[in-house]
Amino acid sequence: MNKWNGPRFAAALAALPVVLAMSTTVAGQDRVKRGEYLAAIMDCTGCHTPGALTGKPDMTRYLGGSEVGFALPGLGIFYPPNLTPDRETGLGTWSEAQIIAAVRKGERPDGRMLAPVMPWHSYSRLTDADARALASYLKSLKPLRHKVPDMRGPSEKPTAPYLDLVVPK
Numbered sequence: 439m440n441k442w443n444g445p446r447f448a449a450a451l452a453a454l455p456v457v458l459a460m461s462t463t464v465a466g467q468d469r470v471k472r473g474e475y476l477a478a479i480m481d482c483t484g485c486h487t488p489g490a491l492t493g494k495p496d497m498t499r500y501l502g503g504s505e506v507g508f509a510l511p512g513l514g515i516f517y518p519p520n521l522t523p524d525r526e527t528g529l530g531t532w533s534e535a536q537i538i539a540a541v542r543k544g545e546r547p548d549g550r551m552l553a554p555v556m557p558w559h560s561y562s563r564l565t566d567a568d569a570r571a572l573a574s575y576l577k578s579l580k581p582l583r584h585k586v587p588d589m590r591g592p593s594e595k596p597t598a599p600y601l602d603l604v605v606p607k
Contacts, residue, residue, distance in 0.1 A: 449530070476568055477488025479502075480561065483520040488584070491601065501579060503586035507600040508555050515600045516553030517586040522579035537573040553589075555603070 477483075478483035482501060489496040490534065491506040505511035520528035529537060538549045544551050544558035552558065564572070 451589055460562075467569045469574045470578045472568065472571035472576075473573070476564075476572045477575055478552040484520050485555075491518075495496060499582055499584060501540045501576070501603060502582040502584040504585065507587065507590075507596075507598065509596075509602045510554060511603070511605055512592055513554065514594065515596055516555065516587065516590045517598065517600075518553075519586055520582065520584050521576050522582040522584075523577050524577045524583050527583050527585040528581060529576060529580060534570065534573040534577065538569045541572060542569060551586065 481496060483488050485498065486501045486503060487495045488499045488502055488505055491504055496502075501521040504518040507515040507517040522528040523530040525531055532540075532547055539545045539547075540552060540558070542558060542562045542564060544556055546552060590596050
């Protein structure tokens, strides 16, 4: 009997699916941890956590979207959306690929562009692995039901507070 057909080899072979499943879980956890790190250094909280734009972030509603928007001259008022996987008010129906397209290209699943203040031009340089890690992290968050105010056009009356961005002369 050689080493490839004995009881030890059979036992090792039987354990292989368990080992592979464990390594996949560890790899998934590592990816989510990397995404958490990326969300921190990309300062997603700075815009997408309620209260952050007024200097008092409500971390119990982390990445749940802002009640304060940005008014851009000639474009309207944009409110940073809920990034949690809530199916009604967040990214819960978005695929990983759709989240990556939003982060890297500034595109929503419906083809519309994200707010011009979203720094997607910078984020477009994320590696494929980092873009997937960030999307995995956002999908791993606890869903938080929080609808942000609707975008307002340049001639529409605002329904919630906003910051005026002024173009320098």
